[in-house]
Amino acid sequence: MKTSNITEHETCLNRNHFLFKHLSNEEFELISEQKQVTQHKRGSLLYKEGNRTNGFYCIEQGIIKVFKTGLDGKEQIILFAKKGHIIGYRSVLSKETACTSAQVTEDAITSFIPGEILVQLVKNNGNFSLELTQLICKELGYANSYITDIAQRTVRERLAEILIHLKEEFGLDKDQTLQIALTREELANIVGTATESVIRLLSEFKQDKLIEINGRKIILINENALKKIAHLF
Amino acid sequence: MKTSNITEHETCLNRNHFLFKHLSNEEFELISEQKQVTQHKRGSLLYKEGNRTNGFYCIEQGIIKVFKTGLDGKEQIILFAKKGHIIGYRSVLSKETACTSAQVTEDAITSFIPGEILVQLVKNNGNFSLELTQLICKELGYANSYITDIAQRTVRERLAEILIHLKEEFGLDKDQTLQIALTREELANIVGTATESVIRLLSEFKQDKLIEINGRKIILINENALKKIAHLF
DNA sequence: CGATGTTTTGAGAGGATTCAACCACAGTGG
DNA sequence: CCACTGTGGTTGAATCCTCTCAAAACATCG
Numbered sequence: 001m002k003t004s005n006i007t008e009h010e011t012c013l014n015r016n017h018f019l020f021k022h023l024s025n026e027e028f029e030l031i032s033e034q035k036q037v038t039q040h041k042r043g044s045l046l047y048k049e050g051n052r053t054n055g056f057y058c059i060e061q062g063i064i065k066v067f068k069t070g071l072d073g074k075e076q077i078i079l080f081a082k083k084g085h086i087i088g089y090r091s092v093l094s095k096e097t098a099c100t101s102a103q104v105t106e107d108a109i110t111s112f113i114p115g116e117i118l119v120q121l122v123k124n125n126g127n128f129s130l131e132l133t134q135l136i137c138k139e140l141g142y143a144n145s146y147i148t149d150i151a152q153r154t155v156r157e158r159l160a161e162i163l164i165h166l167k168e169e170f171g172l173d174k175d176q177t178l179q180i181a182l183t184r185e186e187l188a189n190i191v192g193t194a195t196e197s198v199i200r201l202l203s204e205f206k207q208d209k210l211i212e213i214n215g216r217k218i219i220l221i222n223e224n225a226l227k228k229i230a231h232l233f
Numbered sequence: 234m235k236t237s238n239i240t241e242h243e244t245c246l247n248r249n250h251f252l253f254k255h256l257s258n259e260e261f262e263l264i265s266e267q268k269q270v271t272q273h274k275r276g277s278l279l280y281k282e283g284n285r286t287n288g289f290y291c292i293e294q295g296i297i298k299v300f301k302t303g304l305d306g307k308e309q310i311i312l313f314a315k316k317g318h319i320i321g322y323r324s325v326l327s328k329e330t331a332c333t334s335a336q337v338t339e340d341a342i343t344s345f346i347p348g349e350i351l352v353q354l355v356k357n358n359g360n361f362s363l364e365l366t367q368l369i370c371k372e373l374g375y376a377n378s379y380i381t382d383i384a385q386r387t388v389r390e391r392l393a394e395i396l397i398h399l400k401e402e403f404g405l406d407k408d409q410t411l412q413i414a415l416t417r418e419e420l421a422n423i424v425g426t427a428t429e430s431v432i433r434l435l436s437e438f439k440q441d442k443l444i445e446i447n448g449r450k451i452i453l454i455n456e457n458a459l460k461k462i463a464h465l466f
Numbered sequence: 467c468g469a470t471g472t473t474t475t476g477a478g479a480g481g482a483t484t485c486a487a488c489c490a491c492a493g494t495g496g
Numbered sequence: 497c498c499a500c501t502g503t504g505g506t507t508g509a510a511t512c513c514t515c516t517c518a519a520a521a522c523a524t525c526g
Binding site: 068070071072074076078089090091093094095096099100119122123124126127129130132133134136137138139140141143144145146147148150151152153192193231 | 301303304305307309311322323324326327328329332333352355356357359360362363365366367369370371372373374376377378379380381383384385386425426464
Binding site: 154155156193194196197200 | 481483484
């Protein structure tokens with residue numbers, strides 16, 4: 001992790017950002033001064049569950065996975081954050097220790113913003129505040145759906161759903177593969193199952209001509225069938 | 234459901250409420266004027282998943298269950314709200330349709346407050362806004378824990394955890410039973426399992442002298458053992 | 467008293483996990 | 497250069513947990 005000299009206009013923390021567009025000129029200046037832009041290699045930790053944090057991150061580039069660690073050390077991935085997303089604000093606002101860890105999945109650049117600034121913005125900028133509550137509410141809605149999903153659907157259904165979701169969220173490479181390339185273990189930790197189960201189901205999907213597999217590269221060749229398995233229509 | 238003539242000082246939506254204590258006198262006046270205090274019988278619906286809502290509820294008395302409905306109609310209970318809790322604000326703020334339904338579990342009295350007031354408060358009252366984001370962040374943290382729980386623990390472990398949680402959240406009756414009396418199906422819909430599984434596990438717990446059962450009344454007689462099963466220490 | 471809803475128990479099937487062994491591959495160091 | 501090591505991926509077999517289906521006991525209520 002090293003601080004880079006990326007200049008402001010290259011970052012996505014700008015006046016077009018859905019959240020930061022609500023800032024006044026002075027507020028934006030303040031953030032621009034205070035933010036620390038940093039590069040991170042795959043595997044490095046931004047923050048760790050149980051620790052106090054003193055700021056939050058805006059993702060400029062790359063992918064960060066946010067996860068909780070279960071009792072036996074097994075990760076449960078809560079979300080993958082990409083460009084434009086902000087993470088780590090939860091513990092800043094609720095003044096609790098972090099309830100998740102954040103680790104780099106694809107080499108990333110982040111802007112770190114001190115927590116006091118966030119608190120001041122919530123207090124003083126109504127439009128920013130409203131936008132932020134809307135964001136958190138959406139995350140909450142997503143979490144509630146996920147609870148219902150995990151509680152009521154089979155691993156097979158959830159895996160199909162995740163594949164569709166990864167495509168819609170992160171898009172495709174030139175060669176039609178899912179842009180985000182995850183290990184089998186990471187897939188398992190999203191779905192909430194054992195690594196071996198993911199492997200078995202992926203090869204079932206492959207046999208059924210729903211996907212093609214090339215190492216970590218996955219191509220969805222029958223998206224409709226996957227959606228049907230996932231009950232997405 | 235009928236509007237009652239309960240006067241302001243009887244409600245918990247008052248100047249001591251963790252959220253509404255941040256209101257100015259004028260704001261508090263406005264809410265007091267606009268709120269609709271209503272009584273609800275067990276079973277009645279406050280709002281329904283998929284519908285638009287135009288306000289939120291502050292629970293004055295009773296218990297409301299908030300749940301999502303899965304594909305096959307099976308409920309997943311997200312939380313039980315009691316006195317002082319507010320529910321239904323999510324869809325007001327995120328301007329989406331409700332992602333959950335709310336139904337009365339124990340005869341209840343609620344104050345309904347129009348959504349525009351909430352939005353205006355978030356915009357204009359920094360302290361209120363900060364307190365609200367903290368609340369939502371806590372709910373989000375709880376949801377994330379629950380995702381990890383359901384994904385990684387057995388039904389047995391989760392049921393033990395829920396029993397402990399229900400005791401800590403709702404307390405005990407005079408006769409040492411859990412104050413909140415749920416059907417087997419409701420218990421199953423919190424844990425995220427089949428009704429029969431809850432019944433079997435409850436009678437296992439009973440055989441192991443961890444609990445006593447009297448219809449819907451449950452007594453925890455070996456809380457430590459339950460906590461151990463739930464991995465709570 | 468029937469009628470309806472809830473609780474209970476049993477049996478069977480199926481999904482998912484665990485444990486184990488094995489392969490492929492890349493990086494390391496002698 | 498090659499053995500060594502570690503990580504990630506794969507497969508098989510056995511086990512176990514959980515669900516589903518079905519039927520019966522029980523409770524509650526008009």
